[in-house]
Structures are given as C-alpha cells and as structure tokens.
Amino acid sequence: MSHGHLGHPDEMPDITARQRVVLKFIVQEYVHRGRPVGSKELSERSTIGVSSATIRNEMADLEGAGLVQALHTSGGRIPTDKGYRYFVHHLLDEAELPAVDQIMIRHQFRQVEVQLERWVELAAAVLAETAGNVSVVTAPRPAVPRLRHFELIGLQPRLALLILVTHESLVRQVMVHWPEPVDQATLSRLADAIAGEVSGLTAAEIAARPRATDGTARFVLAQVEAALRGLETVGDTEVRHSGLQNMLAQPEFGGTDAQRLLDLLRGGAFLNAVLPQLAHHADVQVFIGDENPSNDLHRFGIVVSTYGIDGEVTGLLGVVGPTRMAYGRSISSVRYMARLMSDLMADLHSA
C-alpha cells in the first residue's frame, strides 16, 4: 500500500490500524462534506463498531501525532496537511479512472483528433471536469526542437508568413518583414532551396552552418533559426486552465483565493514555482498545502504529472484545488490524462 512516488519521502508517524481507519474516515468525510468530523458521527456512520468515547481517544492520539486538528474546542476534527499526506501515501485506494469516464474521454478526443491545436484545450477541459477542480495544462514542448519543414507564404510585397513544422509535429507561424519587396515565386524558390539543407537541424546547428552566400537566403535562415529558438525558450509556455467554476463553488474559496490563483496562473508564476520540483519524476506527484514551494500556494493542493515522450517532448498537466480536495480522484484523472496525452504524442512522433 505504500507509494513512494506520490510525494515527500519523509517518514510518517506510526499509528495503529484502527487509527488509520479513523484517519481515513476523517479525510474522506471532510473532503466530501466540507465540515469537521466529530466522534459521534464517525462512530455511527462508519463501520468501525466502537463507541464515540473510544474514537475520541484515538482522535486525541492522532492529534498528538499531528495528523488531525480541532479548529475549536467543540468543532470536530479536520485533517492537517500532514494528515492528507499520510492519507495519500498509505490510505488511498488507488483506482483507475472509471471505465465510463475513460470511454467518454477517448470519445471526445476522437472528435478533435485531427486538430492538434485543440488537444491541449480539450485536455484542460476534460481534466477539470473529471477531477472537479481547476486544471492546468501546458502545450507539449520539445526539449530541442528540430526543423522538419518550413514554408514561406507572401502576404504582401514586403511581408510574408513563415510557417515551420518541427520534427515533433509542432507548428509555428511568424511574420517576416523583408528589407525589400520579394514575390511569391522567389519565396517558394528560396524555401525549396534551403529547406533540404536545414531539415532535421536544431536552431544551434542551423546557426553553426557555414553561411550561405546569398543575402536573402541568409536572412531567411536567420528568421527560421530565430523562430525555432523561440520554441526552445520556456518563456512563452502558456498555461491553459479550465474549471474555475468548480473552485468558486467551494465554500472556502469565495473571493480572494480564486483571485490569487488566477494571478499565479496568468503571470507564469505558477509554472516557475512548480516546475523545478518535478523534473525527475515520471509519475504523478502531489503537493499538499505547505509542502508547496510558493507561499501563495499554501492553501492549495496540487496534483501534477508530466506527459510526452521521454527526453524529447514534454508538457505538464495537473489539477489545483483547495487543500481539502479529492486526491484519489484527482490522481486517477491526472494519471490517465497524462498517459493518454503521451500516447497521442507518441502516435504523432514515432515516424
């Protein structure tokens, strides 16, 4: 039952089997109903079969171990961050995402199968839906993009569209302003002439090539290189999110918390906070409350995974919610979506 991959490796306090049952019930019940769990409720609604007084003793122990806390003298117990952590590590019944959901999701992806640009958007929407939280997805990004193909399309005498396709099937378009007027025929000829030479190269390799003699060709190459390099820089990785409604619906997230999260997502601060934490892990990772790197995320729970093809293309995908969130369901969803997206990328890439 121990899953070393889901997060912090800290050793957890030893507690008895019955205490584990109590903790598990508290977490599940609190996540579900949103209010603290009392000893009487637990005794009656669970199958534990001991009286509330016994539960109270167990709860006191759990509180001593720092796994639950009482907000007020008579308010029942809620899990601490550590309690959630213990739950995720040792108590979670890891189920696959229900087959119904899997089928539904695959069906939706089949609808937009031919539209690459929509995958990320759909992934975010689906993830938000199945996990019931705010989802966060970045577009797949090649580690070192290699040029597969490029094309020049004249828009105006001195303006053209440069479209490039990488080996990873990512398409990028930039506008190019020419120093002097160039017609479409010349553009096509240029593209054809150069394309073969630089196909399969990275930005760095293009830059390192012996210079082309022709001035225009050199200019084109410089543009291609710049565009390709643009794909390398993390700077423009945009975070797609979805499902904010889910979050606003949570009682504890009325106003300011939702705002704070939005601000984090917008400026890229979210990525910068989360990315460094998960470089080397392949599976789903969970950050709970104050385990989170950034102070601004202390009231949140995060479940993330990377997806893509080892060492070549990677994207990030996860859900964010209040600390009190359904980690089980989120983990299943994230894991499934990561696998699905990876498969999709692989199909594209394997050629």
Add this chain to the structure above:
Amino acid sequence: MSHGHLGHPDEMPDITARQRVVLKFIVQEYVHRGRPVGSKELSERSTIGVSSATIRNEMADLEGAGLVQALHTSGGRIPTDKGYRYFVHHLLDEAELPAVDQIMIRHQFRQVEVQLERWVELAAAVLAETAGNVSVVTAPRPAVPRLRHFELIGLQPRLALLILVTHESLVRQVMVHWPEPVDQATLSRLADAIAGEVSGLTAAEIAARPRATDGTARFVLAQVEAALRGLETVGDTEVRHSGLQNMLAQPEFGGTDAQRLLDLLRGGAFLNAVLPQLAHHADVQVFIGDENPSNDLHRFGIVVSTYGIDGEVTGLLGVVGPTRMAYGRSISSVRYMARLMSDLMADLHSA
C-alpha cells in the same frame, strides 16, 4: 451630446438640466465608490451649489422618471438600468483612451507583432486591463474563407499534416489519415500540382470544380475543402476571456455571478446571446442589465464592438462587468482596441 449609436433607440424621459447634473453625479459616484449616493453627500461633494433639500426634490423627480431608485428608505439612491442608459446616451463625456494607455498598448503589440496567434490573446489581456473588467475576444473569422495556399507534410507513412492558409492570413492545420501509405515526395508533388488550381477559391467553389481524375488528388481536395469549410462554421469560434480577477474583486460579484458568467463564456452561450444583437452596427454597442438578451446576463453590463475588415473578416471584442461599471472607460477601451485590431487585420490583408 447625443449618441444614437451606443444602444437602444428608445426615447428618454425629459428632465431638467439640473436633474441631469444630479443623475450624472449619482452614476459616477456610485460606479466609483460602490455605495448609494445620498442628498447630503451630493450637495457637499459636487459643485452643484444647492442644498441637500433641493437635491432631495430633484431626486424624487428622477425616481419618478425611473432613472434612479432607493434600495431602502434611507439608503441613498442608485441608478436604475434606465438611468445608466440615459447616462451613456446623454451624459457621457466621450474621451479617447488616454495617450499613455494608447502608447503602452501599441508597444505591447509591437512585441508580439510577428506572432499572429498571439494577437487575440494579447487583445483580451490588454482590454481586461484597461477597462478593469472581464474582457471577451473572438478570433477574426473570414465571412467566406478563400484558400491562399496549402501544404502537406508527412508525419508517418499514412499520416500527414495539412496546413492551409487563407487569403485572410488565417492558418489552420489538420491531420489527414491516408487510406494507404504515401511518401513525402508524393505529398509535395500532389500539393504543388493542386495548389495552383484551387488557390483563391472558397470551399463551395472547390466542391463545385470538375472532379480530378486522380484518386489521391481527389482525396486531398476533399480534405482541403473540409478544412476550409471548418473555418466557415461558427461552431468552433472560441471566446477568449481575461481579467476575471477584476470581477472577483468587485464586492457584488463574490461567488455565483462569476460562476454563471464563466459557464456562459465556456459553452458558447455568450456568443449565441450577444451575436444576433449586433450584426448591423459598426460602432461600439452597450447593453445594460435587463436590456441584455439572455436572462443570465441581467446583472451584467456589456460593451462590445466588432472588428475586422468590412464584409470579409470579423471578430468580436468587448468587456463584461457588473451593471455598475465604468461605461465611459470601457467604451473608450473597446473602441480603441477594435480600431487597433482592425488596422492590424487591414495591414495583413491589403495585399
């Protein structure tokens, strides 16, 4: 001072010059501070120079005309929807967007000038910022897209990327599954062979052409036509929004209203509600409270405009906020952004 273009053409009640001053003050003050305006406050803080008792009489008249209302016996007055409408029609000092903002915006656009895909995103962000509300922008959509260029790039033996560029410089990429394996050389040859023939045509025109004899060519054409037709359908116009933080920050929009708006924006319901209203107007339009088509929008104010090139490419762009919003600033922002986006499109298109 009368602006027929800003919305409903209904005749407005006749009120005295001083009542207009009072109404104007009430609207501005209420929009700014968010709480009802009393007679004493108005008498003291404005330059009107009459006593509170006089104001009270004027207010009573305004209430009789349905332009303001008192929430409670002693709560001061707030504008009614009709009051806002009168304000927007007759009382608004229409200023251009401040030069500082204009410069700042142009500067930001210059940063992403070469990246077409980012224009819409940036427009949404900027609009949310300058108007201080939720912004809503759709990507430009050609009325009848004409093919300018297309390209086939093999990803795998039986899988290729079809990239097409319309006359309006919109780029679309779809994946194409071949019935049988095709190599890149064949693809390029096919594309070259067909491109010239169908360049400049609409989907309908392509469909109407005499059939090509070659089976593969026919298949390619069918794909091109389908992709082009995909651009025609309104279905996939996605609404880009931004600035939800601004809205959450408003006291009256804590939870459910923001949720409702998000739901509207997500499903395309927003577009369906707003679009039919503004087909024939060129300038900015304003919908206030219950003037809005959809019931779900009754608590909102909407300022929208279309942008693009007459009859060829159009997009929509606007801001949504609580009924109590700064219409003046929103109108300036929307008008300016619509013009800017139109100019950008024109630059692309004029060739």
Add this chain to the structure above:
DNA sequence: ATTAGCACTCCGGAAGCGAGAGTGCTAATG
C-alpha cells in the same frame, strides 16, 4: 481496553439595541 455519563467549551444563529445616514414633509425665507 472499552464505554456511559457528565461538566465544560465554543460556534452559530436569533434577538435586541443604538448610532448614523437619508428621507419626505412643512414652514420659513429671499
């Protein structure tokens, strides 16, 4: 080890209260 019983604490909603703000009306004023 478990549990019934009990005194204790604290939250949360209801009720009560007073200050403050704003109103409409009336009578006085220029």
Add this chain to the structure above:
DNA sequence: CATTAGCACTCTCGCTTCCGGAGTGCTAAT
C-alpha cells in the same frame, strides 16, 4: 415661487447578548 432649514420618521449596519447544539476530555464503572 424656488429654495432651504428643521424635524420626525425609517431603515441599515454593527454591536452585544443570549441560548441550543455539538463535540470534547475526564472519570468511574464494566
């Protein structure tokens, strides 16, 4: 006749007070 000072009235809002309910820890009995 328009304006204004004065006044009695009303209503909100924030504050306190006051239980009922729920949950706890402790103790003594089983």
